[in-house]
Each structure stands twice: as structure tokens, then as C-alpha cells.
Amino acid sequence: METDVRFGATWHRVTEFFDLVHSPGASRATDLTEVSGRPGTSELVATATVCDSLDAPLRRVVVRVHDGKITPVDDGRVSSHAPSWSPDGTRLAYLAVSDAHDRNRVCVRGPEGDREIPLPGTGESCVWTPGGDSLLVSVADAGADKAGAEGSGRRSGPSATGNWLPTVETAATRRPGRSLWLVDPASGALRPVSAGRTVWEAGAAGPGRAVAVLSEGPDESDWYGAHLALIDLATGVAAPLHRSDRQLGRPAGSPAGTWIAVIEADCSDRGIVAGTLLLFDHNGQCRPVDTEDVDVTGVQWLDDHRVAFSGIRGVGSVVGVHDAASGETRELWATEAGLGDTHKPEAYVRSDESVVATVQRYREPPAIVHRAGSGTIVLATTDHPGTEALRSRIGDCRTLSWAAPDGQRIEGLLVTPAGPGPHPLVAYLHGGPIWAFRDRWLGSNPLIGLLASQGYAVLCPNPRGSSGRGPKFAAQVLGDVGGGDCGDILSGIDHLVDTGAVDSARIGVMGGSYGGYLSAWLVTQDDRFKAAVPVAPVTHWRTLYHTTNIRQFVPNILRAEPFEAGDVYDARSPLTWVGSVRTPCLSIAGARDLCTPAAEAEQFHRALLDNGVESTLVVYPAEGHGVRTFPAILDYCTRVLDWFGRFMPAGR
Numbered sequence: 001m002e003t004d005v006r007f008g009a010t011w012h013r014v015t016e017f018f019d020l021v022h023s024p025g026a027s028r029a030t031d032l033t034e035v036s037g038r039p040g041t042s043e044l045v046a047t048a049t050v051c052d053s054l055d056a057p058l059r060r061v062v063v064r065v066h067d068g069k070i071t072p073v074d075d076g077r078v079s080s081h082a083p084s085w086s087p088d089g090t091r092l093a094y095l096a097v098s099d100a101h102d103r104n105r106v107c108v109r110g111p112e113g114d115r116e117i118p119l120p121g122t123g124e125s126c127v128w129t130p131g132g133d134s135l136l137v138s139v140a141d142a143g144a145d146k147a148g149a150e151g152s153g154r155r156s157g158p159s160a161t162g163n164w165l166p167t168v169e170t171a172a173t174r175r176p177g178r179s180l181w182l183v184d185p186a187s188g189a190l191r192p193v194s195a196g197r198t199v200w201e202a203g204a205a206g207p208g209r210a211v212a213v214l215s216e217g218p219d220e221s222d223w224y225g226a227h228l229a230l231i232d233l234a235t236g237v238a239a240p241l242h243r244s245d246r247q248l249g250r251p252a253g254s255p256a257g258t259w260i261a262v263i264e265a266d267c268s269d270r271g272i273v274a275g276t277l278l279l280f281d282h283n284g285q286c287r288p289v290d291t292e293d294v295d296v297t298g299v300q301w302l303d304d305h306r307v308a309f310s311g312i313r314g315v316g317s318v319v320g321v322h323d324a325a326s327g328e329t330r331e332l333w334a335t336e337a338g339l340g341d342t343h344k345p346e347a348y349v350r351s352d353e354s355v356v357a358t359v360q361r362y363r364e365p366p367a368i369v370h371r372a373g374s375g376t377i378v379l380a381t382t383d384h385p386g387t388e389a390l391r392s393r394i395g396d397c398r399t400l401s402w403a404a405p406d407g408q409r410i411e412g413l414l415v416t417p418a419g420p421g422p423h424p425l426v427a428y429l430h431g432g433p434i435w436a437f438r439d440r441w442l443g444s445n446p447l448i449g450l451l452a453s454q455g456y457a458v459l460c461p462n463p464r465g466s467s468g469r470g471p472k473f474a475a476q477v478l479g480d481v482g483g484g485d486c487g488d489i490l491s492g493i494d495h496l497v498d499t500g501a502v503d504s505a506r507i508g509v510m511g512g513s514y515g516g517y518l519s520a521w522l523v524t525q526d527d528r529f530k531a532a533v534p535v536a537p538v539t540h541w542r543t544l545y546h547t548t549n550i551r552q553f554v555p556n557i558l559r560a561e562p563f564e565a566g567d568v569y570d571a572r573s574p575l576t577w578v579g580s581v582r583t584p585c586l587s588i589a590g591a592r593d594l595c596t597p598a599a600e601a602e603q604f605h606r607a608l609l610d611n612g613v614e615s616t617l618v619v620y621p622a623e624g625h626g627v628r629t630f631p632a633i634l635d636y637c638t639r640v641l642d643w644f645g646r647f648m649p650a651g652r
Contacts, residue, residue: 001586001616005638010645014637015054017393017450018630020386021442022051022058029063029070029382031441032358032366033341034082035348039089044348044356044379045073046368047081057629062094065368065380073109080107082125086132087255093135093185095123106137108185117188122155124178129204129233130255135183136210137190138202141176145220145549147270148513148595149343152549152625177218180210182233195236200226200270201249206257208233211241213248213262220594223247223270224552228262241284249273250297254304258282259324261299261307266474268432268514268553269595272343273297274467275474277309279324290329294318295467295474297344308332308349310339310357312468315399315411315438317345319355319371333371336399337361338440345438360441362397362415362449390442393418393453397439400459402495410488411469412461413437415452416501417650423457424648425502427493429511429518431536433465433477433485433557447637454641455650457502463488479559481514481541482521482572489518490526504528506648510640512536512626513596516588517574520604523585524577531647533640535588536596536625539604540573549594578607584614586643588636590623616643 005011022030029048036045044065049058062073062080073092074080080096091110097103104119106126121139128135144155155176180194180202193210200223202212210233215226228242228251241260242248247267253260258281265275274295276288289296291309298310305325311318317339322329332355333347339357340346347357354372356379367381395417404410417423428448430437437460442449448458462468463485465477477485496502508531511519516537523532538544545554545562555561562569570576587605589598598619608615618639620632627636644650 001618001639001642005635005642008638008642010641011634011638013454014450014634014641017390017453018054018446018634020390021446022054023384023386024051024053027076028384030366031341032063032070032368032380032382033346035346035356035358035368036083036085037348037350037356038085038092039087041089044368045083045085045092046358047083050076051630054630054634068380070380070382074107082123084126084128084135086110086128087130088132091132091185093126093128095126095137106135106183106185115185115188117183117185117190119181120190125201127203130207133184133186135185136202136204137181137183138178138199139181140178143176144178144218145594146624147220148550148625149269149271151623151628152590152595153592154594175218180212180231193231193233193236195231195238197238198222198226201251202231203252205230205253205260206255209253209257211251211253211260211262212238213251214238220270220549221552224267224550224556228260230260241280242278242286246275247273250299252299252301252307254301254307254324256304258304259307261301263296263299265295266434266471266478266556268434268557272432272435274312274344274434274436275471277307277322279307289322291320291322292329292331293470294320295470298340298346300349302349302351302353308347308353310345310347312345312436312438314468315413315436315462317438319345319347319349319357321349321353335359336439337364338438342440342444343435361439362413362441362443363391363394365441390449394442394449395452397443399439400492402492404464404484404491405487406484408464408488410461410463410492412459412492413439413443414496414501415443415448415458415460417452417455417457419455421457421501422503423455423501424506424644424650425457425459425493425496425508426451426644427459427461427489427507427509429461429489429509429515430466431511431513431515433481433514434467434474436462436467447640450637450641451644454645456644457496459492459496461489461492478557479568481557482518482525486518486522486525489522493528506530508532508644508648510535514538516596520574520585520587521572523581523583524574527582529583531586531644532583533586533588533643534601534604535627536590536593537574537587537600537604538596539600540569540575542569542573543603544596544600545569547597547599575604575607578604579611581608581611581613584643584647585616586639587615587617588627588639589617589619590625590627591619591621592624595625
């Protein structure tokens with residue numbers, strides 16, 4: 001495989017596809033998340049994804065949604081996100097990065113004028129206190145680790161004085177962390193309130209209090225053991241409220257602080273939390289909420305007793321509301337469409353319990369809709385002239401289910417290209433493992449639509465361990481990585497072969513993160529695959545444990561400590577069984593990946609070569625956990641298409 005693939009026919013096809021997806025340079029929104037409504041009005045804001053050029057990273061921009069139009073709240077030239085209205089609806093706050101030096105600030109827009117308040121690090125979240133006189137802003141220090149869900153690597157900071165300086169680590173090394181700050185939007189004054197602890201997420205909890213997920217240590221691995229606490233905003237004193245052997249996310253208090261809500265779940269990545277909604281009363285007593293089989297991903301208080309939630313059920317999205325006083329739960333909207341962003345369904349619920357959300361499906365680009373009762377009105381859409389051209393190429397998507405070897409029903413999505421089958425098949429495996437595919441524009445990754453446009457069917461399975469089927473289903477992967485989930489995937493492929501939908505002689509596999517692990521693992525266990533593309537893979541659990549920045553994730557998922565040779569760390573590692581591989585593998589990694597370091601892909605590649613198996617290793621110097629920025633995306637997609645085209649061509 002060539003080092004530079006920019007001059008081949010595949011590169012031009014890939015570039016044309018992404019030109020249609022993003023219309024670069026037109027300042028057009030290609031995705032919409034973080035929808036928020038102005039209290040007492042119909043005005044909406046959201047965070048849009050904008051592509052300036054296929055030679056530059058995508059940007060996020062806070063936008064207004066009005067009369068079917070999507071327009072930036074400011075000049076649209078800076079990156080911004082996390083919009084939040086004050087409780088009285090008079091002021092809008094959001095986070096922005098002002099220039100190439102990544103100077104972060106809080107922007108407040110209101111009738112008294114606009115103010116920009118510099119922050120001592122990278123702002124990650126921004127919420128108003130109930131009285132509307134202050135903002136709670138979570139800030140990451142320069143050099144703090146980014147979550148794997150947002151690409152891993154580190155938050156930017158001041159340039160080093162020389163590139164020869166070493167990185168030095170000892171037991172006493174002070175690591176960058178995260179803190180909570182109280183910001184006065186009128187004066188611009190900032191005050192830290194987290195008392196030296198690491199605050200991963202925070203929300204208001206009534207007058208003078210915040211509720212936070214925090215830990216003593218600042219490392220990304222410390223998040224897996226973080227607990228829930230109430231913070232006195234005047235003194236910074238944190239009072240523990242809840243400790244769990246699972247993970248916690250989305251803390252939020254009712255306006256008067258009578259109730260506290262948080263989501264508890266077994267999690268793979270910080271930022272991807274889907275599980276049980278817990279409520280705590282004023283005495284600290286905890287009770288789980290019956291959300292009718294929904295794995296909750298989002299929480300929003302409507303008043304001091306009604307809490308709205310969004311989440312996953314099966315491959316669909318659900319929005320509901322729970323009355324903490326009466327114990328009643330009502331479902332407001334259930335849809336097979338994808339709500340919210342890639343990692344979690346989310347919605348804004350008005351006080352009248354109508355819903356505003358971003359909605360999309362495989363053939364329908366993101367749109368913001370208003371749902372009241374059974375009626376849905378489209379308020380704005382990202383549809384543009386390139387959309388119809390894409391629809392003519394990407395085939396269709398449907399929900400699929402099949403029986404696993406042990407009889408369990410497994411669900412997934414099947415994308416099929418235009419024309420009669422049987423088609424060559426790529427099994428595209430999601431990360432996590434506690435995550436799930438949902439029905440989204442072009443698939444959860446545009447590469448899925450791109451593969452379909454080139455004649456490939458794509459199976460997107462949600463094997464055991466996935467979200468959307470409740471905590472017991474998700475927990476089945478714990479202690480059994482590459483076990484039952486492996487059988488779920490292979491039985492799904494068998495089902496498609498048996499129905500005549502796919503060609504058994506042209507089956508490939510790929511995936512990222514845990515999906516990269518399964519892609520490497522499956523080719524050690526089954527010889528049916530003609531080509532494989534492990535992306536950001538785990539190839540040996542023991543080496544991962546000693547090199548990853550999320551070390552606690554490893555014993556969490558394996559349910560074992562790495563102290564004995566021959567245990568699950570060896571038995572369920574692709575590197576252990578590499579001698580049985582005959583499948584050509586294209587391994588992809590990012591040099592800045594702290595979650596699954598590039599060495600994981602490199603050692604698998606070298607072992608394959610030693611075993612006489614065709615293998616190519618591609619490491620992107622500026623990428624982290626997965627390939628997420630242009631123009632690296634174009635290069636990555638070109639190599640994937642060429643790899644499958646070489647070993648299992650689609651015949652187009």
C-alpha cells in the first residue's frame with residue numbers, strides 16, 4: 001500500500017462523497033446537537049457541526065434556529081458549544097475558543113450587553129445556577145486527558161520551550177486535572193469551588209449547591225471510580241452522596257434542590273453513560289426510577305418534581321418524564337429514529353412536556369423537530385442539494401434480529417446497497433463495548449454510507465454488552481470479552497448468508513476501539529473473513545493495562561487483575577492466537593491515542609508479518625482514538641475501500 005494515496009481514483013471518489021456530505025466552505029450545518037430552548041418562548045439554540053474545508057478539522061458553532069433557518073449567534077468564525085439559557089430566559093451563555101492559541105472563554109449574551117470571560121483552561125460544560133446570577137463552568141487544565149469518546153489525546157496548552165525536553169513521570173508527578181468554577185456573568189469574576197478535587201461533571205443542586213461526579217485523583221482512569229457529592233458553593237466543601245462500583249454521569253438537581261438525579265451504569269468511556277436513573281431525596285435516600293426498559297442517557301429537570309429523561313431502547317430512542325413526588329412515569333415519544341448525537345439520545349423538553357430534538361435516520365439528514373402529542377413539526381433541517389445525490393447512492397437501512405447460539409435475540413442494523421444480492425458484506429463493529437448502533441444519517445459513521453455506495457452490505461450488530469437492552473444485557477460482556485459477543489456477531493453473519501442476502505465468499509470485518517479488538521479477535525477464531533480492518537484496537541489486554549490512560553477500564557471489563565500468566569488477559573487476546581490468522585489485516589492507529597496506544601496495532605502487525613500474513617499498519621501522527629479530522633478521514637476511507645476492494649471486491 002502506498003504512503004500517499006491522494007492521486008488514485010478511490011481518493012477522488014471519497015473526496016466527492018464527503019463534498020456531498022459537508023458542502024465545505026458554505027458554513028452549512030451538517031449535524032445539530034445540544035438543542036436548548038429559551039424559557040417562556042419558542043426560541044431555540046443548538047450546536048452545529050460546520051466544515052470549512054476538507055483540509056481542516058470540523059468545527060462546532062452555537063447557532064439560532066428560527067423560521068427554518070440556522071444562523072450563528074455571533075460571527076460564526078470561532079468554535080463554540082454548550083449553549084445554556086438563564087432560568088428567566090434573558091441571557092444566553094456558551095463556551096468558545098477565541099483563536100489559534102486555544103484561549104477559552106465564557107460568552108454571555110443579554111440585554112445589558114455581551115461579555116466574554118476568559119477561563120483558566122478548557123471549558124467543558126456550562127450551566128446556570130437556579131437564581132440565574134452565576135454560572136457553573138467545568139474547566140480542564142492544559143494537558144488534561146480527553147475522553148476516548150472525543151478522540152483521546154490531551155487538552156492543548158502552552159507550547160513547549162523546546163522539542164528536546166523529555167516527559168518525566170514519577171509517583172509524585174502532578175497531573176493536570178479538572179475543576180469547577182463559579183462565574184459571575186455581570187462582573188466576570190471567577191472563583192474555584194471544587195477544593196482541589198477532580199470534578200468530571202457537575203450540575204446545579206438548588207441555591208448555593210452543586211452536585212458533581214468527582215474523584216480525588218485527576219487521571220482518566222480515576223473516573224471509573226468517581227463518586228457523587230454535593231458541593232457547598234460558598235465553602236467548597238464536598239459531602240459524599242453516593243458511591244458505586246459502577247460509573248456515574250449526568251448529575252442534575254431540581255431547581256429548589258429537593259431532588260438529585262444521576263445515571264448509574266457499567267461504562268466503557270467517559271461521556272457515554274446509558275443506564276439506570278437514580279433519584280435522591282432531601283434526606284439522601286436513593287431510589288431507582290422505572291423508565292420502562294430505557295437505558296437513560298440524558299436528564300433535565302422541568303420543575304422541582306418533574307424530571308425529563310432521554311435514552312435508548314433497542315435500536316430506538318425514547319423521551320419520557322418522571323414525577324418524583326407521585327412516582328408516575330410517562331413516555332412522551334418513542335421513535336426508531338436516532339435522537340441527539342452519535343453517542344447518546346438527547347432532547348430538550350419544554351415545561352408543557354412537548355419535545356424538541358435533533359432527529360435523523362440513515363436516509364434522512366439531521367433535522368430539529370418539535371413533538372407535541374402525536375404531531376411532529378420540522379423546525380429546521382440540514383438537508384441541502386448534496387443530500388439527494390447521496391440518497392441515490394447509499395442504499396437503504398433496516399432493523400435486523402437473529403438468534404444467538406444460546407437462543408438470545410440479538411439486534412442490529414443492516415445497510416444494503418442498491419441492486420440485487422448477494423452482496424459482499426462488511427461487519428462493522430461498534431466500540432465500547434457498552435454502546436450501540438442507532439438509525440442515523442449515513443450510519444453512525446459516514447464510512448458506512450460510503451461502503452454502501454461502493455456496493456457493500458454493512459452489518460452493524462448490537463451484541464451482548466451493548467446499550468439499549470438493560471443493565472443485565474450490557475453486563476453479559478463483563479468477564480467474557482470475545483466470548484458471547486463473538487458468537488452473536490458470527491451468528492448474525494450466518495443468518496445473512498442463509499437468507500441469501502450476502503455472499504459467503506466475500507465477508508470482511510472492521511471496527512474501532514472495542515470494535516477494533518473484536519475485528520482482530522474474530523480473525524484468530526474464524527477463517528471466513530477475506531479482509532479485516534482493526535482500528536484503534538486492543539491486541540493484548542496485559543500490554544494495554546500497563547500502557548493505557550484508562551487502566552481501571554481493563555479489570556472492570558475483564559473482571560480480573562493482571563497478575564497471573566495464562567489467565568483471561570492472555571486467553572482473550574488476539575496476539576496470543578495470531579498464529580491461526582490467515583486474513584489480510586489493515587491495522588489503523590493514531591499516534592496521540594492514550595486509550596489504546598498505537599503500539600497495540602503495531603505489535604499485532606509485526607506478529608502477522610512474522611506469521612506470513614499480509615498486513616499493513618497505518619499510523620496517523622495527529623490523530624488520537626480513531627480517525628476524526630480532515631484530511632486524515634479522506635486518507636483513512638480511501639485505504640479502507642482499497643483494502644476491501646482488493647481482497648473482496650464489490651464488482652463495481
